[in-house]
Amino acid sequence: ETGVTQTPRHLVMGMTNKKSLKCEQHLGHNAMYWYKQSAKKPLELMFVYNFKEQTENNSVPSRFSPECPNSSHLFLHLHTLQPEDSALYLCASSRRQVTSGEQYFGPGTRLTVT
Amino acid sequence: RKEVEQDPGPFNVPEGATVAFNCTYSNSASQSFFWYRQDCRKEPKLLMSVYSSGNEDGRFTAQLNRASQYISLLIRDSKLSDSATYLCVVHYGQNFVFGPGTRLSVLP
Numbered sequence: 001e002t003g004v005t006q007t008p009r010h011l012v013m014g015m016t017n018k019k020s021l022k023c024e025q026h027l028g029h030n031a032m033y034w035y036k037q038s039a040k041k042p043l044e045l046m047f048v049y050n051f052k053e054q055t056e057n058n059s060v061p062s063r064f065s066p067e068c069p070n071s072s073h074l075f076l077h078l079h080t081l082q083p084e085d086s087a088l089y090l091c092a093s094s095r096r097q098v099t100s101g102e103q104y105f106g107p108g109t110r111l112t113v114t
Numbered sequence: 115r116k117e118v119e120q121d122p123g124p125f126n127v128p129e130g131a132t133v134a135f136n137c138t139y140s141n142s143a144s145q146s147f148f149w150y151r152q153d154c155r156k157e158p159k160l161l162m163s164v165y166s167s168g169n170e171d172g173r174f175t176a177q178l179n180r181a182s183q184y185i186s187l188l189i190r191d192s193k194l195s196d197s198a199t200y201l202c203v204v205h206y207g208q209n210f211v212f213g214p215g216t217r218l219s220v221l222p
Contacts, residue, residue, distance in 0.1 A: 033210070042118070043158070043201070043212040056208045090157055103210065105157035 003027040004106035006091050012112045015081060021109045023074040023091030032074040033103065034066060035090040043090065049074065081113045117141060118213035120202050126219045131192050135216050137185040137202030146205040147178055149187050151198040152215065158201055161187075192220045 004025045013019050025032065034046040048056035049068040063085075065077040074091055088110050092103040120137045127133050139147075147164040162169065164176040164185055175188040185202055197220045202213035 035212075042214045045210055045212075048208045050208070058209075102160050102163075105159070107157050 004091060004093055004104050006089075006106035006109050008109055009107065010110050010112075012114060013078070013081065014114055015083070017081075018077070018079040020078065021076040021089055021091075021111075023076075023106055025072055025074075025091075025093035025104070025106075027093055027104060029093035029095055029104070030071040031094045032068060032071070033092040033094075034074065034076050035092065035105075037088040037090060037108070039087075047076075078111075081111075083113050086111055086113045116214075117211045118202055118204050120200075120213040121216045123215075124217040124219060126221060127192055128221050129192060129194060131220075132188065132190050133192055133218060134189075135187045135200050135202075135218075137187075137213055139183050139185070139202075139204045139211075141204065141206055141211075142183065144183075144204045144206045147185050148203040148205070149174075149176060149185075150201040150203055150212075152201055153198045158212075161200070189218075192218075194220050194222060196220050 007022045030051050032049045036044045036046055045058050046060045047066045052068045052071055063080050067075040088108045090108045091106040094103045118139050121135055125133055149161040150158040151161045152158040162171050162176055164178045166178050168177045173190045177186045189196055197218055199215040199217045201215045204211045
């Protein structure tokens with residue numbers, strides 16, 4: 001059983017659509033992360049939130065907009081995406097003290113942009 | 115140079131074999147190090163943290179050499195269920211940097 005859930009699990013959208021990905025963690029963590037995993041590429045960290053505050057934005061295009069209303073929920077709002085944005089989007093959470101590095105991942109949303 | 119590099123793989127080994135994975139990282143300010151495993155079409159899961167003195171968890175042994183900026187993972191007596199992609203992860207600040215992974219297939 002995973003303590004991190006993501007919805008939807010699969011999403012197909014056109015380049016002009018607007019959609020949102022949702023992540024929820026049930027582990028009492030207070031840091032949450034968005035990653036992108038493209039075929040044959042390493043996981044790329046996109047955004048980091050600690051105590052609902054964004055602390056990292058690794059040069060992600062503005063067509064990706066994160067939102068963290070509380071320490072249990074994380075959203076990724078998508079608009080005017082490009083076909084190269086098709087990938088697996090993974091959410092993760094951890095305790096604020098990140099020295100243990102134990103991140104728990106959700107199952108991911110597989111996004112296809114047509 | 116990529117921040118985290120790993121053996122390209124894939125590694126195909128028979129059951130019971132010992133297999134070693136290597137990882138190097140470029141950022142000398144890196145603070146913490148981990149091995150994750152990722153099964154096909156699944157999310158990554160923490161396998162073990164890597165400590166400076168080296169650490170062991172059952173059949174798995176991890177080593178860290180900070181001077182050489184090198185991390186290793188040794189799997190002894192490999193099982194079919196060990197088949198997965200093994201990801202080397204380096205942490206500094208708020209960043210977690212994943213290596214490209216090394217795929218392992220354990221064959222009957």
